Amino acid sequence: MSYIIIIVSCVFVNNIVLSQFMGICPFLGVSKQIKSSVGMGAAVVFVMVCASACTYPVYKLLERFEITYLRTIAFILVIALFVQLVEMILKKKVPPLYRALGVYLPLITTNCAVLGVTINNIDNDYNFLKSLTNAFATGVAFTLALVLFSGVRARIADSDLPKTFSGAPATLIAAAIVSLSFMGFSGII
Amino acid sequence: MNEHSNWYEFSKGIIKENPNLVTLLGMCPTLAVTTLASNGIGMGLATMFVLVCSNFVISLLKNAIPKSVRLPCYIVIIAGFVTLIDFLMKGYLPKLHSALGVFLSLITVNCIILGRAEAFASKNPVFKSVLDGLGMGIGFTLTLFFMGSIREILGTGSWFGFKIPWLCDHPMTIFIMPAGGFFVLGILIAVVSKLKDKTPPKEIGCASCPNASACTDEQKAECAEKEAEAL
Numbered sequence: 001m002s003y004i005i006i007i008v009s010c011v012f013v014n015n016i017v018l019s020q021f022m023g024i025c026p027f028l029g030v031s032k033q034i035k036s037s038v039g040m041g042a043a044v045v046f047v048m049v050c051a052s053a054c055t056y057p058v059y060k061l062l063e064r065f066e067i068t069y070l071r072t073i074a075f076i077l078v079i080a081l082f083v084q085l086v087e088m089i090l091k092k093k094v095p096p097l098y099r100a101l102g103v104y105l106p107l108i109t110t111n112c113a114v115l116g117v118t119i120n121n122i123d124n125d126y127n128f129l130k131s132l133t134n135a136f137a138t139g140v141a142f143t144l145a146l147v148l149f150s151g152v153r154a155r156i157a158d159s160d161l162p163k164t165f166s167g168a169p170a171t172l173i174a175a176a177i178v179s180l181s182f183m184g185f186s187g188i189i
Numbered sequence: 190m191n192e193h194s195n196w197y198e199f200s201k202g203i204i205k206e207n208p209n210l211v212t213l214l215g216m217c218p219t220l221a222v223t224t225l226a227s228n229g230i231g232m233g234l235a236t237m238f239v240l241v242c243s244n245f246v247i248s249l250l251k252n253a254i255p256k257s258v259r260l261p262c263y264i265v266i267i268a269g270f271v272t273l274i275d276f277l278m279k280g281y282l283p284k285l286h287s288a289l290g291v292f293l294s295l296i297t298v299n300c301i302i303l304g305r306a307e308a309f310a311s312k313n314p315v316f317k318s319v320l321d322g323l324g325m326g327i328g329f330t331l332t333l334f335f336m337g338s339i340r341e342i343l344g345t346g347s348w349f350g351f352k353i354p355w356l357c358d359h360p361m362t363i364f365i366m367p368a369g370g371f372f373v374l375g376i377l378i379a380v381v382s383k384l385k386d387k388t389p390p391k392e393i394g395c396a397s398c399p400n401a402s403a404c405t406d407e408q409k410a411e412c413a414e415k416e417a418e419a420l
Contacts, residue, residue: 021221172375
């Protein structure tokens with residue numbers, strides 16, 4: 001049951017982008033087309049789940065030596081290393097997948113949502129399976145926000161806006177409205 | 190790169206190249222922690238500290254770091270200073286520390302810091318890099334303070350604990366909700382570009398890429414081509 005609660009709360013109630021403000025840069029940058037948002041979303045889900053799986057034993061190790069204050073450094077290194085590794089493996093072994101996700105992978109290292117999820121896992125005292133569930137649900141939430149928003153942006157691109165508001169301001173105000181709609185989910189858990 | 194005076198390097202970050210409102214970097218903390226003006230200042234100062242220190246160290250080490258592994262090196266240096274400020278804040282300002290929460294650790298992946306390291310500190314002398322870090326940090330802090338003030342005044346009807354007579358009876362709570370954050374930032378960007386009499390920045394170019402600020406137009410075109418191919 002608690003797994004279902006984690007999933008619903010991550011995807012709808014506490015959506016990582018729209019109510020926790022992590023990963024805003026890719027949210028605004030890659031959401032121009034539905035296709036690229038799905039690609040970015042898939043890459044983020046993949047990296048988040050694997051990064052959570054990697055950082056869990058790393059944190060246990062840090063805990064053993066009582067140096068948990070090093071977690072930020074350790075986690076970001078693990079994530080950066082992991083992303084590089086995945087990029088190399090995909091390039092060599094699974095070229096079609098690399099062509100689909102390749103461009104997005106290097107961007108993910110500095111996506112704060114990934115580091116945020118791994119730190120959240122620790123702060124919430126999740127066990128291994130719960131960490132993976134949380135990472136997966138957060139990735140799905142990120143994808144959902146991106147895909148929904150790319151639909152909205154296609155409409156903004158067609159509309160006639162005052163010069164001062166065209167571009168970034170219009171995008172942010174549209175994001176406010178999308179975020180407003182997600183507020184409707186608050187309180188269901 | 191030595192064509193500009195020290196004063197220029199310092200002052201450009203405050204308005205002309207304001208990291209939030211003009212180059213659209215570091216949006217996550219800008220939106221997340223600005224529910225109160227005091228949180229905004231705290232976050233801004235913490236980021237400024239990390240920015241100045243990392244610019245200083247990276248500028249010192251610019252000839253020692255091999256080009257191919259520079260990004261991991263920068264990240265480690267930045268993460269070190271973030272850990273330091275995390276400890277300092279936990280010790281001296283525990284209330285602010287718990288208010289900022291996970292976003293204090295996330296200064297590590299703030300694209301302003303990596304962007305300045307890549308675009309400025311790795312190419313310029315130490316003194317100028319420190320000035321650049323200070324200027325950018327002040328610009329960031331000011332933006333956060335403005336955002337925080339607007340959201341706190343409209344959303345709670347008070348400012349640093351002072352109650353504002355009419356507003357505090359009917360606060361517009363929406364402004365301290367996530368939606369209000371997006372809204373206020375959008376308006377601020379529009380106002381700043383109106384004041385500068387320019388069209389607002391189109392989009393965030395290469396989608397949160399830390400290298401983007403250092404890329405030439407040619408490289409950017411190449412990137413865009415690659416992305417188009419992938420689609």
